[in-house]
Amino acid sequence: MRKFIVALTLMLLAASPLAAQQINLDFPGLADRAEEVVDVTLDATMLRLAAKFLGKEGDEREIRDMINGLSGIYVRSYSFAKDGEYDRAQIERFRSQLGSTWKALVTVRSKTKDNVSIMADMRGERINGLVIIATEPREFTIVNIVGNIDIERLSRLEGEFGIPKISKDGRND
Amino acid sequence: MTAIVPEALQFPTAFARAQSGDHDAFAELVGKHEAMVYSLAWNFFGDRSKAEEIAQDVFLQLYRHLESIESDSHLLFWLRQVTTRRCIDQLRRARFKIVSLEHAEDVAASPRVADPLLDRRLKAMVQELPELQRAVVTLRYQEDLDPSEICGIVGMPVNTVKSHLHRALQALRRKLEKHP
Amino acid sequence: MSLEEDLRRALRRESPAPGFAARVLERIERDGEPATQVRQHSGRTWRAVAASLTLTALLGGWAFTVHQRREGERAREQVLLAMRIAGEKVRYAQQEVRTIGSTD
Secondary structure, eight states, rough: HHHHHHHHHHHHHHOOOOOOOOOOOOOTTHHHHEEEEEEEEEEEHHHHHHHHHHHSSSSHHHHHHTTTTOEEEEEEEEEEESSSSSHHHHHHHHHHHHOEEEOOOOOOOSSSSSHHHHEEEEEEEEEEEEEEEEETEEEEEEEEEOOOOOOOHHOOOOOOOOOOOTTSSOOOO | OOOOOOOHHHOOOOHHHHHHHHHHHHHHHHHHHHHHHHHHHHHHHHHHHHHHHHHHHHOOOOOTTTTGGGGGHHHHHHHHHHHHHHHHHHHHHTSSOOOOOOOOOOOOOOOOOOOGGGGHHHHHHHHSSSHHHHHHHHHHTSOOHHHHHHHHHHHHHHHHHHHHHHHHOOOOOOHHOOOO | OOOOHHHHHTTTOOOOOHHHHHHHHHHHHHSSSOOOOOOTTSOHHHHHHHHHHHHHHHHTOSEEEEEHHHHHHHHHHHHHHHHHHHHHHHHHHHHHHHHHOOOO
């Protein structure tokens, strides 16, 4: 009986990996139809590099602390010229990737404004990842943060940063 | 061996002196560009105190990032870009706040007026445009920039800029036709 | 007169209220010196500073290569953009929850 219980426990542990789930963020064909695209792909290496270039005060310092220990940040955001240019089934296919450890924290449904779902990969009390799905008739945005992120700290960021530095010829490098 | 001296070092402009910590030189820079920065925000929001606040924020940000500016032309580009993006950011954040009915009524009650007040009407109409169209129109007609210059400032492909400009002008024409 | 000419006139530049530069300097003094900027102390002219920086560059003494710096700056911009977008959506959701809660 004890051997059976040990074996069962090992099977359960193997079935719920401690490593973060890999989520596919490909949306074939959408970038070509979109008027505006935001595509951010930052793995752990790039996040460590970015941290070296973040400022030492204010929101940049806060962000530097927040990304410490994260394994990745991914954003896909598409804006379209007209309603109905993207297939909501693609969003549902994306959502269906999220396994049983993912819990919905907040869901906002509106006919006139953004619909937003915030889901967290819960391992006990700890958040191991975050997915934010925001949809409007002409835009959808998916944010995937891999690792332990403090949602409350995220909501307190003021959003006036992010002004990119530019090269001498005026292009963003 | 001849040393290669970067452009900024050849001319002791206000910009170069400001970079070395000269506050008077920085004030000179502010004076040179304040109308441009202030007007971008003023034409975007139609609110003088908000425009002043944004303009001050932009120059404060400039002061903190002066060492990353490489030339006078880079400075001009940086100021336009930072101001425009701050305006867009602020408008997007304000979108989620509840708009008071009083304010909504003021916007709706733009007077149907004859030519002498056309400038004010046009400004008000521009301020009703979605944020990206508003930014593109302001950069085009306040700063006289063409789409290839605007695209770097707002971070969009040039065709997208042209598309926003086209739709904005269409929207403004329709409004003018509706309320002659 | 065409719409474009009307727009150029309507959106022409205007100056802020007099004393704007002084108000900016007051804010700078109030908010303190920038933390990230390397300030040269008195006694060293800007030419000497610039010349030493140029020499260091020529000798390849930078802590990051140009490529690494470019990559790092780009990564910083992307992090800031991502966090801004994420923060905005979270705040929106929180605001909606509060609004709904206050009307219940």
